[in-house]
Amino acid sequence: MHVLIIGASKGIGLETARQALKAGHQVRALARSAAGIEISDPNLEKVSGDALKAADVEAALAGVDVVIQTLGIAGGDLFKPVSLFSAATRVLVAAMAAKGVKRLICVTGFGAGDSRASIGFLQKLPFKFFLGRAYDDKSAQERLIKDSGLDWTIARPGILTNGPKTGRYQTLAEVSKWRNGLISRADVADFLVRQIEDRTYVGQAPVLVN
Template sequence: MVVLVMGGSRGIGLEAVRAALGQGHRVRAFARHASGIELTHDRLEKCPGDALAPKDVERALVGVDAVIQVLGISNRDLFGPVDLFSRATAVLLPLMIRHGVRRLAAVTGFGAGDSAAAVGPFQRLPFRMLFGRAYDDKTRQEELIIASGLDWTIWRPGVLMNGKASGRARILVAPSQWRNGIVSRADVAASMVSHLEDAALLHQKPVIIRF
């Protein structure tokens, strides 16, 4: 496959680039500072661009089979209005439809959408105080994706950590299973990539944790 990784310069996005290359895909890494990605590979294309600029996103989608969308904001942005997740998604989705790119794997987080009900009572207040604005916008992002008609999977990681992929991440699909936990960015990325061609998680919103 040709996989476009939106936000491929750091965090889960960079790990997704590594995982997709490791699983034999061609990868187009899209980010503002994509040219600074230190990876080199004959199947890697670095594509600088702005996720809010339709011309940049449309250029990146040409010839793509699947999209991995990983968006992030800085800690200082958590305390002001947050709309990056929904705005960037509103740019991406119609362009995917226009170019016939059906497969989308998007990262939001445990606590977005209907997984908010699974946040424990002792975690709920501090979670809302710190991340409420961001997760309200992640919920709007999820709603746009669900309404798009695309072949989507929404991945909701728990508390993210650095480190290598363990291969022991737990993918919790049923709402009755959803709970918080830690998980490495590499484990999230590897799971996302390995399920790109798997119909089992189409139109699912799994929570992913290690324990």
């Protein structure tokens, strides 16, 4: 498959690019610092561009079958107004509609959208203080995706670690089972790459934890 990864220069996006290439996919990596991506592979196309610019996103969608959106912000930005997630998604959804690309896989997080109600009582206050601004915007991001008419899957990982890929994580699709927990970025990437060809979770937003 021809896969566009938005936010592929670090974190989950970079690991997703590695694993998608290993799985045999053609990967186009869109990021402002794409040239610095430390992967050398003939099936990887590095595209420098801005996820907030419609022209950059539309150009990156040419010939693409699947889009994986893995945006992130720096820790210091958590205490400022956050609009990156919703603004970039608004641009992406419109561009995908214009280009006829239907499949969207997106990473938000446990605590976004209706999963916020599943946060434990003792975690609610620190969550709101440290992550509230970002997750309010991720909730807006999720609403845009759910209203888009695209074939979407939203992945909501718990607390991210730099651990190895294990493949032993849990995919919690039922609301009654949603909970917080640890999961490595490599295991989140494993889930994302699996969704490129697996439609089991189309129209769903499962929580991912160990």
